[in-house]
Amino acid sequence: MPLTLVTGPANSEKAGAVLDPFRAAIRRGAILVVPTFGDVERLRRSFVAEEQVFGVRIEQFGGLLDEIARRTQVRPRPLGDHARRRVLAAAIGDCALEELAEAAETAGFVGALERLVDELRAQRVTPARCTQALTAWAADGDARRARYAAELGALYTAYRRRLDGLRREDPAGYHAAALDTLRREPATWGDDAVFVYGFDDLTGQQLDALDALGRATAVTVSLSFEAGRQAFAARTGVFHDLRAVADSVRELPPNAEHYAPQSRDALHHLERGLFEEREHALFATVAAGGAIELLEGGGERAELELVAASVARLLREEAFEADEIAVVLRTVDDVAPLVEQVFAAHDVPVSIDRRVRLGQVPIGRALLGFLRAALLDGDATELLVWLRAPGVVRATGALDELEREIRMTGARSAADARALWEAKRFTLHELDRVRDGARRGGRALCDAVAAELMRLLALPHRAADDPTRGSAPILTADEAIDAAACRAVRRTLEEVAVLSERHPGLAPSPAELVRELEEVQVRAATVASPGAVAVTDPLTIRARRVRALFACRLQEGIFPRTVRPPALLDDEDRRELARASGLILPRRDDELASERHLFYALASRPEERLVLSWHLADDEGQPAVRSFLVDEVIGLFGDDPQARTHRRELGAVGWDGDEDGREALRRAASLAPREREAPIAPLRDPGLLAGLAAREALSASALEAWAACPVRWFVQRALQADDLEATPEALARGQLAHAALEAVIQALGAGTEDARLTTDKLPQLRRLVREALAEGARETPLSTDHARIGILARRLERDLLRYVEHAAAAGSPLVPTHTEVDFGAGTEESAEALVLAPGVAVRGRIDRVDVAPDGRAVVWDYKGRAAKPYTKWVEEGRFQVAIYALAARELLHLDVVGGLYQPLVGADLRGRGALRDDPDLGVPVGRDDVIDADAFDTVLEDVVAEAVRVAGELRAGALRPQPATCGVGASTGCQYPTICRCEE
Structure with missing residues (x-):
């Protein structure tokens, strides 16, 4: 049968020389072969436009090879890509490698070996011929080359041995067998002519196929080539290979008529x-x-x-x-x-x-998240990825709440996240089903994964309000990509399942199956x-x-x-x-x-x-x-x-x-002068303003927040948005420190002489501190990062032990009497609010009040390092300890002689604040913190006056940016710039 080669430069009418005879041969039976899937779709549409629908067969070269195998009845079907990679990996494991040992551990080694094996298989190279050629090549080299050659030969031999044991072929061997059969029995092809169009290069296997087909039927091949042109230098070898088997060569001249006249x-x-x-x-x-x-x-x-x-x-x-x-x-x-x-x-x-990995496709991300959560002890986010897939959970608010719980509790693993979900909602049986499949292994695991995949594909269309429910809708672009992903995954799962059934030793572990699926390529394309x-x-x-x-x-x-x-x-x-053995492999030079x-x-x-x-x-x-x-x-x-x-x-x-x-x-906008957006303005909503004005009591901490920055108060106290993140570590530390110190004082017998902190009680104090911290940590975890909890707990224990040792060494006659005293909270247990001025009342919680035997009292407020002297109270809006001192005086009816901030961290643990110059109290404070009785009362009056002014601003909603004092601790500057819109 004739093989006709049509050559010429670009735009030399090669298309007409191939496609016109193909049109004429359609009724008799013909196959058109083109380079890409896009060419297949485009040419199919063009033939439909010509009203040629039936009998038009257009394939890529892979489809042509499969058709040759079908007609020559080569059996059985070859291994799929994923099954074949498992066989290659097993063959690598069969060999004791030395020179290639390090390379074999890399992710790309299986792919590199696969490409070399394909080259050898396409040329029908046997293991013996491969070993002989490599031995000849290594003969003149050093010992390393000899080991390298021996290991390559061993790898190819082990792979072929594995294939023989499976009684299966790989794609290259399968197609080579089909072509050999076609050469021996050309009549198996039939009369269908073959037309090959659009190629400017052909692989060795493709040239082999054209040579075999040329012995069985009429073949017409177009090739972009023009002798003597530098642009075609790389295609000279392909041209000569084709001309050697062609019965005729038709060379077409260049043609400029295809160009637009103005550009010709x-x-x-x-x-x-x-x-x-x-x-x-x-x-x-x-x-x-x-x-x-x-x-x-x-x-x-x-x-x-x-x-x-x-x-x-x-x-x-x-x-x-x-x-x-x-x-x-x-x-x-x-x-x-x-x-x-x-x-x-x-x-x-x-x-x-384009082609993307499975994890880049929505349904693929959901499936991989599901499998990692179910099979690999994945983290909590993997479970969320699956649950957020369309249709898995229709109440999305419940998922938002789960995510918040995960962040707040520091849940790390998918198991922890599942427990949080199932404690309030329904059981996630799907995870158990795929785990059961993993226990049984092989086909059972693949079937369980496939079932969840198809469920994910169908779930979005199962809603009662889905207009496509019960119908067969046309897929959107995203749905089409999901469907393509399903096809690719199911094909992989079926390959693995069949391999596992026939050869259990090659069945993947759950972790290996997940890795296989991660590598699945999905064609994410829309047809032009x-x-x-x-x-x-x-x-x-x-x-x-x-x-x-x-x-x-x-x-x-x-x-x-x-x-x-x-x-x-x-x-x-x-x-x-090639020189040493005559074995010629493709080069890329x-x-x-x-x-x-x-x-x-x-x-x-x-x-x-x-x-x-x-x-x-x-x-x-x-x-x-x-x-x-x-x-x-x-x-x-x-x-x-x-x-x-x-x-x-x-x-x-x-x-x-x-x-x-x-x-x-x-x-x-980019060229115009920069315009500053106006900063946040005072509140204007009548309802909000009425609510602020009607507040019966303001907390001391709220007044401090407003004094630092009204915008910060607005975000934190008025908007009251729920945090997604867990309690910050510094805040959790403060909460636990307060709770532990209260527990220690109560255990000593608050208000009794036994509660006085003295050096003879240090062993007991240390024990009580440790016990209180251990008990409190169950309710107040110091971090969501479990690796940090131990470190933070030791630091807090060290700091509290240093504090009680410092307090005991002072030898003060003061007795811790009241702890965590609420006032103005509106409960039966709390005292009434403290009235600062007509219409201005405050509430709060006093950390501790110590009382001397003669009735004099000192109020304490625990702090980290930020213990401020009284001279900074009005300037920096530090109201709490002064207000607490007044509350203890007015509501607890105590003779308050001092209000002190007690630092719990740092080298200097002396209290800072204001202490009346009274003898015999033995309270360690800064030298500048001791003042006379009149000055002490004046300090409290000045704080009250400033607090009343701030309360008036707050109730009027007079927001204004204060970026310089907005930050807390290390977080300096404006904390909410998108809301505040100020520029420092």
Whole structure:
């Protein structure tokens, strides 16, 4: 049967030479083979538009190989990708490695071995032939090379032994067997002609398939190639391989008629001259004109913003249709999110064909979270990810509450989070079902995972109010991606399940299965449509024409990409292997020539406009070098297209000359003088103001909060938003310290002589402190980080022990009598509020009151380090200890002679505040804290006056920013800038 080879440069009517005979052969039976899935979809639509529906069969090369295997009845089906990787991993485990031991521990080793095995399998290399060739290659080397060669041979032998034991083939061996059968029995194919279109390169396996098919049926193959051209240097070997098996070769001449008239001279000149020597007669002076545009961005985002703006202009001002434009990137996956974001900002719809990992797909994130929570003792967030998947829990408020509980309690594990959930809500039986499957292993585990996956897919459509309930809705773009993820996962699970059933030793553990699923690739793509601009890569665009093409990110290292030699046996090793043994493996030392050809194919696709773009730096400011491919294009034209380069600086906003629209507003805003937003104003809501005015008693701490910053008081005391985070460690420490000291005083016998702190009681005091802390820690955990609790507990114990030792050493006659005294709380147990002035009452809680035998009393307020002397009380709004002293005097009817802040941390543990100059109290205080009786009363009066003033402001809602005093402790400055809107 004839094999016809059709060659020619780009735009030489190769499409007509292949597709027209295919159309004529459809009724008799024919298969068209194209490079990519996108080509399959595009050509199917074009044939539908021609009213040719039935009998049109279009496949990628993998589909053609599968069809050959089906017709030649090769059995059984080969291992799938995931099952095969498990066999490769098992083969690695079978070998005692030394030279390759470290490499074998890396994540990429299985993939590198897989690629080498495929090359050997495609050439039908037996383990014996492989070992012989590697031994010959290593003969002239050192001992390390000999070990390296021996271990490679052992790995290939172990892998083939594993396959033989399974009685299965891998895909390369399966297809090789099918091709060998086809050569022996060509009649098994039938009469269907085969047409291969759009390829500019073919692998060894693909060449093998065409050779075998050429013996069985009529085959027509098109190949972009023109002898003597530098742009085709990388394809010379493929051309000669095909010509050797072809019955006829049809060489087509270049044709400029496909280009738009206004761009024909420039674009045809580009196709004919790219990468050729400049002195060639072909290079007359030609102007690029408007056919070639150059875009230079200061950064990656700036470049894409230029591209998006240019595409938008073509759509809105030059009557281009979206499906006439292609944006091409050397690799799409790594930059797709930024492309989507930038083009959306310009209202340009795009269609991006890319592959992502399962965890990047919504249903995949939910499934992996579920499995980690159920099988791997995952953390609490994994359980939340699953529970937040659409339909799993419909009461989303319950999930918000669970998240709050997790944060507040410091729950770390999924088991802890599950316990919190099930304590108040329903049991999560799904976790138990997949755990049961894991206990049984193999097929049971895979089936349990598949069941949960399908449940996740169906749950969003089970709601009673779902309009698609009970119907078969057309999937949205996101739902289509979820469905694609389900297909990919179920295919993987079925591969693993079958392997586990037949060979239990290869069944994955739960952890291994989760890792397998994490690596599942999902095609996250929308089919290009008339309403969207295609964002694609050079390999996908090479078989179609567009009106305008944007070649983006033309940077050194990206396009052309950095040459990466094979991980096992580099190019030099392969040359030596071929010389020593005759075993020829593919090399990549012509990678640059391949990249040049790929750029040639790309640059020949537009009919009217070619736009080249690059950036000068990445978005962190690191320099990036423009690809030499841009210079190759610029050098072809005599009108210096580089002088017309459109540029955009890194971080630029808006656009010059854009008179309307959102971008004009953005630019105007960026160039305008900065306007400060007015800070928060006093409260105006009548209801809120009435509520403030009607408050019967204000707490002393609220007055202090207002004095520090009214806005802070408003956020913390008026808005009262529930915290998502747990109690801060400093606050938890203070709460536990207060509780522990109260417990110690009560245990001593508060109000009795036994409660006096003396040195002879130190052993008892130390014991009581430790017991009180241990008991209090059950109610007040010091941290949600369990690793820190022990450290924090030891620090607090040390500080409280130092304090009681300090207090005992003072030898004061004061007896701790009252602890944690509430006043004005409105309960039966509490005293009445303290009236500071007509209409102004305060409430609070006194930490401790010590009373001497003669009735004199000192009020204490525990602090960390922030113990302030009385001279700072009015200035800094420190009201509490003065108000507590007045409350003890007025409400407890005590002769209060001092009010002191007691620091519990630091080297100096003396109380700070105001103490009347009375003898025999033995209270250790700062020298400046002792004052006479009149001064003591004056201090209290001054605090009352300031507190009354602050209370008046508070009840009037007179908010104003005070950023200088808003922060607490180490948190200086404004704490709520988005609410306050002040600038320090």
